Amino acid sequence: MIENEKPFTHSLIHSFNIHFLVIPFNKPYLSGNELQYIGEAVQSGKISGNGVFTKKCQHFFEEKYGFRRCLLTTSCTDALEMAAILCDIQAGDEVIVPSYTFVSTANAFVLRGAKIVFADSSTENPNLDADKLSALITPKTKAIVVVHYAGIACDMDKIMAIAEANNLFVIEDAAQAVDSFYNGRPLGSIGHLSAFSFHETKNIISGEGGMLVINDERFEKRAEIIWEKGTNRSAFWRGEVDKYNWVDIGSSFLPSEVVAAYLFAQLENLEKIQARRKQIWAKYYNDFSFLEQSGKLKLPIVPSYATNNAHMFYLLTDSIEQRDALIGFLKKNKIYAVFHYISLHSSPFYKEKAGDVSLPISDYYSDCLVRLPLFYELTEVEQQLIIDKIIEFYNS
Known part of the structure; x- marks a missing residue:
């Protein structure tokens, strides 16, 4: 649990009209001036x-x-x-x-x-x-x-x-x-x-x-x-x-x-923006830890020499099929998660010039990485809905 984080109850979601709720992947933020x-x-x-x-x-x-x-x-x-x-x-x-x-x-x-x-x-x-x-x-x-x-x-x-x-x-x-x-x-x-x-x-x-x-x-x-x-x-x-x-x-x-x-x-407003983003990141990490412990997905690793600026929160699925299924499931529930880069060594532009190159770890991230919504104005209700739906997906 994050320090000073308010306890969340599922009654908040039940009292919220989620039928019309759409959670984008990103939302630009006006900080004040x-x-x-x-x-x-x-x-x-x-x-x-x-x-x-x-x-x-x-x-x-x-x-x-x-x-x-x-x-x-x-x-x-x-x-x-x-x-x-x-x-x-x-x-x-x-x-x-x-x-x-x-x-x-x-x-x-x-x-x-x-x-x-x-x-x-x-x-x-x-x-x-x-x-x-x-x-x-x-x-x-x-x-x-x-x-x-x-x-x-x-x-x-x-x-x-x-x-x-x-x-x-x-x-x-x-x-x-x-x-x-x-x-x-x-x-x-x-x-x-x-x-x-x-x-x-x-x-x-x-x-x-x-x-x-x-x-x-x-x-x-x-x-x-x-x-x-x-x-x-x-x-x-x-x-x-x-x-x-x-x-x-x-x-x-x-x-x-x-x-x-x-x-x-x-x-x-850098410090305020960073504090909120780190709070969102930490809640994702804490709430998904049991899924990683049970072997259903992998969470980001932050090496001891690095800090985390909460730019992004991602999950690693077992396969491209599971990745696509998870993104599709979330989209049906009006939650927009996305994958990220297609490895550049496999791009048509590069392959035409250099031929086939084998970089299996890069391809693994291309196939299995899913980025979740993370922006300053993401509410507790919205984040809990995202978490609940991902848990539902992996428990189904």
């Missing part, structure tokens, strides 16, 4: 980006987590594409990427001409298996991209040691990992570069949005130029040059002030 700050951004006369709210958001992360430099982007995808440019990925370079991830993790490097070498997942969780990493490295390997799935840290000491021994860059795909830690270190602060997401399905949101974190001073100056369409415009506005010019490749990576204003209101 989003609309006010958007109004302020519009009234300021500058909404094109890199204004007051952009700077406030970047400063928030730099101060709270000790990131060297932060640049807001229009998406985590854009942040990853910036990372690929900064690492000077060229045609023929190899980049190691977990197969169990979103396409952006790989696509950002494919766009620069890289050959993607997919890594299998750990048996403990969907993160890449650090113990199998060294076998994937060749003289052409230039970078390792790690994904902290569900906000749970990869084994970063092992990964960084391997990268250092082979002179490789490490990029953290921390899309799901805001406010999560590895041995006391914030995720996103360990690799040379990292990318965060503020998509509406994340803990902290701006609709669409992301952030590049620069932890290596070698990349700091160039990152700002790439961010500003390949120009030294930011240096011009600081008075460091008398006019700005096209000096490098780049793109329109920075978001508008409207996006940053929404995000800053969320950041002001």
Whole structure:
């Protein structure tokens, strides 16, 4: 039982008209000042980006987590594409990427001409298996991209040691990992570069949005130029040059002030949002523990070196057939649970270029993982209904 959690009685559900209840997988949350700050951004006369709210958001992360430099982007995808440019990925370079991830993790490097070498997942969780990493490295390997799935840290000491021994860059795909830690270190602060997401399905949101974190001073100056369409415009506005010019490749990576204003209101409520999400996560875990003990399903594992930011709660079924049956059963009861990634090594795009690759653990997560609704406004009544229906499914 979670500390301070109110006891739940089934009479609450009976007194609630569940006939019309629909529980979505996700629901974006207005934490308080989003609309006010958007109004302020519009009234300021500058909404094109890199204004007051952009700077406030970047400063928030730099101060709270000790990131060297932060640049807001229009998406985590854009942040990853910036990372690929900064690492000077060229045609023929190899980049190691977990197969169990979103396409952006790989696509950002494919766009620069890289050959993607997919890594299998750990048996403990969907993160890449650090113990199998060294076998994937060749003289052409230039970078390792790690994904902290569900906000749970990869084994970063092992990964960084391997990268250092082979002179490789490490990029953290921390899309799901805001406010999560590895041995006391914030995720996103360990690799040379990292990318965060503020998509509406994340803990902290701006609709669409992301952030590049620069932890290596070698990349700091160039990152700002790439961010500003390949120009030294930011240096011009600081008075460091008398006019700005096209000096490098780049793109329109920075978001508008409207996006940053929404995000800053969320950041002001980070602790409140995180506390509620962790409460929901813990109740799921506690109430399903007996099903795991009886061998009917598996629950997430959080390694001793990692913290849990409650980005996601997932169950692992015995098979793809059981997964589909569970999702279908919940949908009939107006509860929207979903599976997640189809392993990228099995995608038509990759197979056409590289042929068949065997990554059985990644495929296991593709087949058996089910994500449950988890969002700030999920009520006790709704969560208990979800739990009861899943127990009913496994007891039937």
